[in-house]
Amino acid sequence: MxxxxxxxxxxxxxxxxxxxxxxxxxxxxxxxxxxxxxxxxxxxxxxxxxxxxxxxxxxxxxxxLPPTEEREPSILFSALAWSEVKLPSSVTEEQLDEVIVSLLTPRRRKVVWFVTMAEERYKELGWAISHEATAARLKALSDMDRIEGIGDMRYWRNSEVRLKD
Incomplete structure (x- = not known):
């Protein structure tokens, strides 16, 4: 397969x-x-x-594999706005967007799954970016119509993201 x-x-x-x-x-x-x-x-x-x-x-x-209890973020809700996020000085918004888009597919993924997978990628890159910051950026990208966000994206288990068709 x-x-x-x-x-x-x-x-x-x-x-x-x-x-x-x-x-x-x-x-x-x-x-x-x-x-x-x-x-x-x-x-x-x-x-x-x-x-x-x-x-x-x-x-x-x-x-x-989907996130497990051990891998899943302890926070599953966040009202953090993108305007409140402070990225590490070594990471630009464009770089973050590139990584986020590279991890998305046309298929829907739960936000909780996505923020967990993104964190693993950030670690590989040596970035310290929180789950909350990732979720805030996903919402911002969805609001800008660059990706598709489904559901109330503040609730990570009840919302999904994907690349736009």
Missing amino acids: NRGDAERICLQVFDALDAMYEAERAIAGLGKQERIRFHDSVQEVIADLEEKLLLPICEQYPDL
Whole structure:
């Protein structure tokens, strides 16, 4: 499988997992009998998606793994505006934009995933840029119509970014 196929499949699996997690939350609100009836089935589907689809692909392409509790930022909401961000003196706005655009694809990515991946790239470059600054720049780029931002970008798990078509 080539990387493009792996990315497309992973994104579809992530969408399916998001839907199953929503179903799991909905089931948690049901009465006891209904919870018992549906809980195990949802757990089986989640386990199959993760173990039989996602894990084998991500063994080949580990960078496609979504953020985990260990890798995920501790802050998942930020109202920081781009005008409030102070970049390190060695990094220009244009350089930051180049890195951000290089990490985006035409496929939607959760902002929480993106800020985590961006941080890894910044570390490779020796940059000290916070998740909040990255999210603020994503919102600014979306507001300028340079990228597509979907949802309320202050809430990183509930919003997505991608390159414009």
